[in-house]
Amino acid sequence: MFKTIMVPVDLRHEENLRHSLDVVGHLAKADNAKVVFVGVSLSAPTEIAHNPKEFKAKLAYFTREQSRHYGFEAECHPVFSVDPTAELNKKLLQTIQEVGADLVLMATHIPNVSDYLFANHGSYIATHCKTSVFLVRAP
Template sequence: MFSRIMTPVDLAHLERLRKSLDVAAGLARQNDAPVTYVAVTSPEPGSVAHNPEEFAAKLKAFAQSEAQSHGIATDSKALVSHDPGVDLDKTLLKAVDEIGADLVVMQSHVPNLADYLWPSNGGAIAAHSKASVFVVR
């Protein structure tokens, strides 16, 4: 049913993503589809890495760990944005097309008042992507 799954991750908060990571791995096994883990960083040093190259290496190591842990094929794609907080949705939507993903599996959060004014990342991806989007709460 699905041929390529994309899963956005935040390397600084992997513990909060376990449900969506497990769902993505299960769907990957069920559909014999690879998972591409996508993460966005800025060119400046951050809490996860000193530079985009180190960030990409950490993301790749994470993807390899998920592959071994779940017995699935994985890949990683680190993207650089000058303002990830502002450009995140646009950057992720571009990645969906670049990867050729037909399913995006991403973690949600408990809705709050701000979600009535601004769409969540998952809502924005679902509204503007050609791929199916599975938002895990």
């Protein structure tokens, strides 16, 4: 059903991804789909990496671990931005096209009051792209 599943990940919150990773593992194996893990970061030092090369290496390691654990084909796609907070939605929409994703699977949170004032990334992506979007809420 799906050939390429794009999964945006925030390596700062890896512990909150387990449920969505389980879902993508199941879908990728069932459809024999390739998974593309996308990480968006600054080129400047962050708490995750000191530079783009280190960020790419950490995202690649994360991707290899998930591929081994779940048994699906995977690749990583690091994206760099001068302001990831402001540009995240735009960068993700561009990356959907670049990687040729036919499904975007995103971890999400339980809605709260701020979601009525500020749109969350999952709902923005779902309303602004032509690709199917699967939002996975942690149990």
